[in-house]
Amino acid sequence: MSVLPKSVQKVIDEFSRLPGVGPKSASRMTYHYLRSSNMDATKLAEALLAMESNVKNCKKCFNVSEREECEICGSVLRKNSKLCIVEEPLDVVAFEDSGVYDGVYFVLGGVISPAEGVGAEELRFDELKKRVVELLESEELLEVIIATNPSLEGEATASYVIDLFKNFLKEGRIRITRLAMGLPTGADLEYADRLTLKKALEGRRDI
Numbered sequence: 608m609s610v611l612p613k614s615v616q617k618v619i620d621e622f623s624r625l626p627g628v629g630p631k632s633a634s635r636m637t638y639h640y641l642r643s644s645n646m647d648a649t650k651l652a653e654a655l656l657a658m659e660s661n662v663k664n665c666k667k668c669f670n671v672s673e674r675e676e677c678e679i680c681g682s683v684l685r686k687n688s689k690l691c692i693v694e695e696p697l698d699v700v701a702f703e704d705s706g707v708y709d710g711v712y713f714v715l716g717g718v719i720s721p722a723e724g725v726g727a728e729e730l731r732f733d734e735l736k737k738r739v740v741e742l743l744e745s746e747e748l749l750e751v752i753i754a755t756n757p758s759l760e761g762e763a764t765a766s767y768v769i770d771l772f773k774n775f776l777k778e779g780r781i782r783i784t785r786l787a788m789g790l791p792t793g794a795d796l797e798y799a800d801r802l803t804l805k806k807a808l809e810g811r812r813d814i
């Protein structure tokens with residue numbers, strides 16, 4: 608039985624659920640909040656609650672946003688002729704930080720992963736198709752860039768996307784490209800540095 612009060616153990620348990628945080632780090636984080644005298648726990652709790660109630664998904668690209676339409680989709684400086692398909696919102700951050708992309712995005716919300724029980728129906732493929740058709744109808748879309756991670760799951764997801772749009776491809780209505788493999792297999796786009804990402808984008812190949 609734990610010697611810790613229940614409320615303390617509960618916080619440790621919650622921190623332990625965070626990606627990359629083991630029980631030891633979770634305990635250290637918890638003690639930080641226990642010891643803190645400047646309302647750190649309140650600030651953290653309030654920030655989390657505010658995020659939960661204010662942040663939604665952009666209705667066009669499904670990136671996180673505090674508005675119906677995110678800043679990228681709403682910007683006149685962004686080109687609707689290029690749609691970059693990524694796994695998660697953090698991949699958008701990686702591209703934006705690299706400053707090498709001026710098109711728009713679509714966030715799938717993960718990858719197909721049979722091992723983790725994630726099937727195609729769990730991801731936003733219907734919404735993606737709708738978005739592509741919408742952009743084609745407004746005669747803006749030329750290129751779909753598949754920027755899933757170079758992992759097994761990322762590749763399986765890329766194949767699914769290609770399949771989804773193979774008719775548009777055959778009819779010559781769009782170009783489908785995949786990021787160059789300057790990215791090592793198993794790498795995470797989210798952690799790729801600016802130069803690697805720039806090269807991967809510049810060297811993208813047609814499907």
Ligand SMILES: [Zn+2]
Nearest residue numbers: 665668677680
């Ligand atoms: Zn958006």
